[in-house]
Amino acid sequence: MARVDTKTRKKAEWLLRRAEGALLSDAVLAAEGAHLAPADAESRLGELVRERPELGLADRLEALARARGEVTRSKEYAERYGVAGVRRFLVRGGITIYLLPVETFPHHINNVYLILEPGHALLFDVGSGSDSSRRDLALGFAVVRDVFGEDARFEAIDTAIVSHAHIDHFGGVSDLKVRTAARLCVHELDARVISGFEERVVIATKDVEVFLRRAGVAEDERRKMIALYSASRTFFKSVEVDRALRDGDLVGGGHRVIHVPGHCPGQICLLVGDVLLTSDHVLARITPHQFPQAITPFGGLEHYFHSLAKVRKLDLVNLALGGHEEPIADLRSRVDEIAAFHRERLLKVREICDAPRSIADVCSRLFGPQEGYGTLLAIEEAGAHVEYLHALGKLRIANLDEVARSDDPVILYERR
Incomplete structure (x- = not known):
């Protein structure tokens, strides 16, 4: 089958999220989902699928058409695929993780994770704080309430964990501080970026x-x-961090912080039961961006290789959820692919x-x-x-x- 280029894949995902708005209630579609225009998105997606069958979305589009207006099929669709990009993952111990896709910058989608468990409502990353980011967070919470029946509201978040100090992941902390009483938690190597941003x-x-x-x-x-x-x-101002995290710390109901420097000095993963939230450390399709230690200590490939090996050794991880792109079913295989990619690039650089x-x-x-x-x-x-x-x-x-x-x-x- 022909390979799908990144631009076409992103366009299909963008249209699919909007087409799934047809499964929302009229009230949500008129308010938080007003920008989705699901009928137009479904029509455009159908054209794209016919032009590019290698996308493999014909069955999904047919399932979406069947789910409209039929409660049982709508619920089945939501459990299998999600709605408007929002997906639910059940974790042992009565924990539920929701993936909330957020357009942090034009055509740039982040995955923000809402973790609901007895006694806690946590966010892992908070978006960029841009207008589209705030809009999509509001939509994500509305979908969690409307489709999945959770009493989940942004204002009720009690803990927010920033995975690393890149602005598409932390820029929304200003909104967080104004609208919630949540404690803001960031690894100690990145806490200074948020609390001393101007410097x-x-x-x-x-x-x-x-x-x-x-x-x-x-x-x-x-x-x-x-x-x-x-x-x-230029649009972000320093925000005080409530808790500086270290490797091995526990947050919420006992979720373990794993420090994985490389992509960013304070990059962390969060182990929630048998699910690892990998942020930008491991992604499903692209290899996360690297920069030299000459720019920032605790970056660079040496740290990144060690951090890849660290998460590869984790036992009983049955699913990995990245800061972008789709879930990762086989974390170890994906880690091996990324490491091999960089080894190959190192050989090319040496040849050059x-x-x-x-x-x-x-x-x-x-x-x-x-x-x-x-x-x-x-x-x-x-x-x-x-x-x-x-x-x-x-x-x-x-x-x-x-x-x-x-x-x-x-x-x-x-x-x-």
């Missing part, structure tokens, strides 16, 4: 700028990248460095032309792999004399 932005921007100069990025491109880096960091190369040179040969925020993501990803190989002694600095003489040189690497 962090200044220092991180300087570190990124130094990295880009040494990577060999031209001045005009550096200015563009720095502007992109700073753009999404058959002659002296800057990180910008490596990036160009690895990824080709990039646009928008992709330019910054690509150079960081290339830098993480070059940094790791250099730390292992697989690459050496080719222009060491020039580096010694210059205050802030472009560094060239070649393989040993």
Whole structure:
């Protein structure tokens, strides 16, 4: 079967979430779901499925059509697929996890998790705080009440755990503090980002700028990248963190915090019964973004490889739920795939460095032309792999004399 490109897959998922709005009550559809326009979405989705049968959604679309207006089939559909992207997962011990899909930035979907258990209502991540993020959180809670019959409200959340300090996961904490009495919990290495955000932005921007100069990025491109880096960091103000988490801490009714640095210094997973909430540490389809320790300590591939091995050793994990994309049925196999992907990329980087190369040179040969925020993501990803190989002694600095003489040189690497 033909492979489905990411753009088409995302479009299909976007339309499917909206088409499923047909299963909501009129009251919810008129209020929290007013933006869904399910009839139009279903029509467009049908056209896409006919054009791209490799999406494999024909049966799902047929099941959705049968579920409309028929209570039993509607409930069966909801249990199997969810409604408007909201899905329910039952965990031993009377715990229920709801996946709430949230458009944190245009065309960028995060999974926020609502954990309901005796005595507690917890959120794992809170969205970005953007208008679309707040809209989709409101819709998610409405679906949980309307379709699944839970008395769940955002205002009743007593604990919010931020998985890591990337703004699509934590930007909504300002709303949280205003609208709830929830305790805000963040790993201690990322707590400072949220509670001292203005300071962090200044220092991180300087570190990124130094990295880009040494990577060999031209001045005009550096200015563009720095502007992109700073753009999404202007609308958030520092918020006090109530609890700084450490590896092994317990939250809620006894759910274990697992510190997994790499993608972010304070990245955590949360073990809820036999379900692991992996956030951006392990995702179902893409390999989570990496950046070098030269920008932020506790990032980099060395930490990431150790963190992958750490979750691979966990016993009795029957399901993993990521911060984006779909659930992961086989966590260990997915961890192995991600590790193998990075090992293969390291081999490619070493091959590229058959002659002296800057990180910008490596990036160009690895990824080709990039646009928008992709330019910054690509150079960081290339830098993480070059940094790791250099730390292992697989690459050496080719222009060491020039580096010694210059205050802030472009560094060239070649393989040993």
